[in-house]
Amino acid sequence: MRQSKFARRHAVNAGERKTTSAMIASIAPNGVPTRSAPFGHTLARLAHQRPGIVGLTADLAKYTDLHVFAQEHPDRFYQMGMAEQVLMSAAAGLAREGFTPFATTYAVFASRRAYDFICMAIAEEKLDVKIVCALPGLTTGYGPSHQATEDIAIFRGMPNLTIIDPCDALDIEQATEAIADYKGPVYMRLLRGKVPVVLDEYDYTFEIGKARLLRDGADVLFISSGLMTMRVLEAAKALEADRIDCAVLHVPTIKPLDTQAILDGARRPGRLVVVAENHTIIGGLGEGVAALLMREGVAPVFRQIALPDEFLDAGALPTLHDRYGISSSELVRRVRKWTE
Amino acid sequence: MADGTTEFEMPRAGSNVSLAERAYRIRRHAVRMGEVQGQGYVGQALGVADVLAVAYFHALRYRPDDTLWEGRDRFLLSIGHYAIALYAALIEAGVLPEEELETYGTDDSRMPMSGMAPYTPGMEITAGSLGHGLGIAVGMCLGLKRKQSDSFVYNLLSDGELGEGSTWEAAMSAAHHKLDNLIAIVDFNNQQADGPSTAMLSSEPVTDKFEAFGWHAQRVDGNDIEALRAAFDNARGLKDPRPRIIVCDTRMAKGVPFLEARDITHFIRVEPYEWALALEALEKGRPQ
Numbered sequence A: 001m002r003q004s005k006f007a008r009r010h011a012v013n014a015g016e017r018k019t020t021s022a023m024i025a026s027i028a029p030n031g032v033p034t035r036s037a038p039f040g041h042t043l044a045r046l047a048h049q050r051p052g053i054v055g056l057t058a059d060l061a062k063y064t065d066l067h068v069f070a071q072e073h074p075d076r077f078y079q080m081g082m083a084e085q086v087l088m089s090a091a092a093g094l095a096r097e098g099f100t101p102f103a104t105t106y107a108v109f110a111s112r113r114a115y116d117f118i119c120m121a122i123a124e125e126k127l128d129v130k131i132v133c134a135l136p137g138l139t140t141g142y143g144p145s146h147q148a149t150e151d152i153a154i155f156r157g158m159p160n161l162t163i164i165d166p167c168d169a170l171d172i173e174q175a176t177e178a179i180a181d182y183k184g185p186v187y188m189r190l191l192r193g194k195v196p197v198v199l200d201e202y203d204y205t206f207e208i209g210k211a212r213l214l215r216d217g218a219d220v221l222f223i224s225s226g227l228m229t230m231r232v233l234e235a236a237k238a239l240e241a242d243r244i245d246c247a248v249l250h251v252p253t254i255k256p257l258d259t260q261a262i263l264d265g266a267r268r269p270g271r272l273v274v275v276a277e278n279h280t281i282i283g284g285l286g287e288g289v290a291a292l293l294m295r296e297g298v299a300p301v302f303r304q305i306a307l308p309d310e311f312l313d314a315g316a317l318p319t320l321h322d323r324y325g326i327s328s329s330e331l332v333r334r335v336r337k338w339t340e
Numbered sequence B: 001m002a003d004g005t006t007e008f009e010m011p012r013a014g015s016n017v018s019l020a021e022r023a024y025r026i027r028r029h030a031v032r033m034g035e036v037q038g039q040g041y042v043g044q045a046l047g048v049a050d051v052l053a054v055a056y057f058h059a060l061r062y063r064p065d066d067t068l069w070e071g072r073d074r075f076l077l078s079i080g081h082y083a084i085a086l087y088a089a090l091i092e093a094g095v096l097p098e099e100e101l102e103t104y105g106t107d108d109s110r111m112p113m114s115g116m117a118p119y120t121p122g123m124e125i126t127a128g129s130l131g132h133g134l135g136i137a138v139g140m141c142l143g144l145k146r147k148q149s150d151s152f153v154y155n156l157l158s159d160g161e162l163g164e165g166s167t168w169e170a171a172m173s174a175a176h177h178k179l180d181n182l183i184a185i186v187d188f189n190n191q192q193a194d195g196p197s198t199a200m201l202s203s204e205p206v207t208d209k210f211e212a213f214g215w216h217a218q219r220v221d222g223n224d225i226e227a228l229r230a231a232f233d234n235a236r237g238l239k240d241p242r243p244r245i246i247v248c249d250t251r252m253a254k255g256v257p258f259l260e261a262r263d264i265t266h267f268i269r270v271e272p273y274e275w276a277l278a279l280e281a282l283e284k285g286r287p288q
Helices: A006-011 A038-049 A066-072 A084-096 A107-113 A115-123 A151-156 A169-181 A227-240 A259-267 A285-295 A317-323 A328-338 B019-037 B042-059 B080-092 B098-103 B133-146 B165-176 B206-212 B225-237 B274-284
Strands: A034-036 A053-057 A077-079 A100-106 A130-134 A162-164 A186-190 A194-196 A212-215 A220-224 A246-250 A253-255 A272-280 A302-307 B074-077 B153-158 B182-188 B216-221 B244-249
Touching: A034 A038, A038 A053, A038 A066, A038 A169, A053 A066, A053 A084, A066 A077, A066 A100, A084 A100, A084 A107, A084 A115, A084 B133, A084 B165, A100 A107, A107 A115, A107 A130, A107 A151, A115 B133, A130 A169, A151 A162, A151 A186, A151 A253, A151 A272, A162 A169, A169 A186, A169 A194, A212 A227, A212 A259, A220 A227, A220 A259, A220 A285, A227 A246, A227 A272, A227 A328, A246 A259, A253 A285, A259 A285, A272 A285, A272 A328, A285 A302, A302 A328, A317 A328, B019 B042, B019 B080, B019 B098, B019 B225, B019 B274, B042 B080, B042 B153, B042 B182, B042 B225, B074 B080, B074 B133, B080 B098, B080 B153, B133 B153, B133 B165, B133 B182, B182 B225, B206 B216, B206 B244, B216 B225, B225 B244
Parallel strands: A053 A077, A053 A100, A100 A130, A130 A186, A162 A186, A220 A246, A220 A272, A272 A302, B074 B153, B153 B182, B182 B244, B216 B244
Antiparallel strands: A034 A194, A162 A253, A212 A246
16 A cells, blocks of 8 residues: 555644755754865866866756856866756767766666666776766655665666765865776766865875775774765764764775775674665665675674665655664664664 | 778779679678578568668778777667678678678677677677667767767667657757767668567657657668668768758568568578578579
8 A cells, every 4th residue: 555644744843844955055064164066166177187078967967066067168068958868878979989978967867767878888888987976865855756765776786887975075076086087987976065074184085996994993883985974973973972982984985895994894803883874775885895794704793874775755854864864863872772 | 091991981982892782792691690590680681781781882981990990980780689780781891701700699709699899890889778879879979079070970770769768868969969970870670579660669750750859851762772872972961950860661681582571570580491592582683
């Protein structure tokens, strides 16, 4: 039977109403500095040095920060209209002619609608196309049509495709440069608009295929990607008050996984391993890490922070992050319970 | 040329071989490949042979021993199962050696049953998932324009493939971007896996549709070499900022009367003893 959400309509307390439009900026916790459109600005800058870079979008330049590139390089920007299949095919064609296309849309449309075109026209021949997609995981309150909760699960099975899930503005800037230098197909999850800056506090540089230990700790090892790295860093600080000592291994490249760094971290005895991802619990970083550990006979106590295997609710993002357990306060609560 | 390559220009000068003879040879190569496997999309290859003869020996600019030559016209085969037909044309064009046709579809062959770019010189794209070729052609045409190249991109589609919605995204896109360096060719044999394509998901009236999408459209008898030659010349010579399409009505198994007469299906069945008969039938119809 179809599950109805009608009954909820009257349960809202008007005094505490949060609006759905709080959807993107709300990724930044209070007081955290942000940078505007890190992807768009970086790509526009890179394009001055690399004449092969072109940009394409399917009617989402503004919402993937590609408009910054388009304004600076109008003759190298292709508006493909609301047509994700030809967006990917045309990117393949441009790559065949020696260009490096950056094709942008939302993660739902790239993964669900354009899969065959990415698979056969781009990945099968290792063409130099960069697919950069906004609204990964749960970063919009618009409901399942826009929430790409399973994009990584969809793309992990595609041979030749490198998958990047950057954490913050700094990560996006460095990853954009790295994937422009890398020859081959890449899928990158994008945080757009005003994007928090958090990794500048750490000794961090992005490198494709490399995980980075941002902090060490004796009790818990967080393994995380994307915006969840921000969240586990916050949680790790909060858990200091409980004398729970947390390490954070940031894994911005989901494929290929940095297996050595993950195994090294997980082999250290006495630590709870918690994989945290802005993605369904099925088929993402958590399952990737779990399979790796099993294959190698490494068996720490293992937990996952991930979105449930459900079509998620619409609503305000902070509410939804709490509801589905990916806010830092929910993280702290769970880790406390697991370490009791 | 001094470097030993042959650069073909339109019209192909210095060749005494008629287009009809080229078409005959393409058919013969295809039948011989079919015989290797005892099966194959021979019906399609026989049907489209005249189109390929005119494309490869009248219209296209290419170097047989340098298939990635920057100045070439690109020929994209969308329809992977027509690989047998394109291999036959590439053999006739001197891109692939004739003796290699005996490897068709066998392990480690450069000529697999479905066309794939990494396997075969002259196979520009990996085909087979239908509805990809025209979109890739759009990107290549945009790229060629960026490079100020005067090369054309040809894309051979099938009528069945027009059912794929992505083809129409690409059709809109090609017109929107005024891709006058794009020439699409539709092999309209009115057959697809489950029956006549017009009975599955009709694309008719197909030229009207493309015209409405902003294309220059022609429809010709795809087994009439003179009509094809004129259509290709017209498509290339137009001074009109529109993509061009040539819809070619072809007859499956053309040139082998006993196969033409068979209750034709997408995947034509040929008995082992019939391959020799098919070659004989072709020989009988060979141009003098």
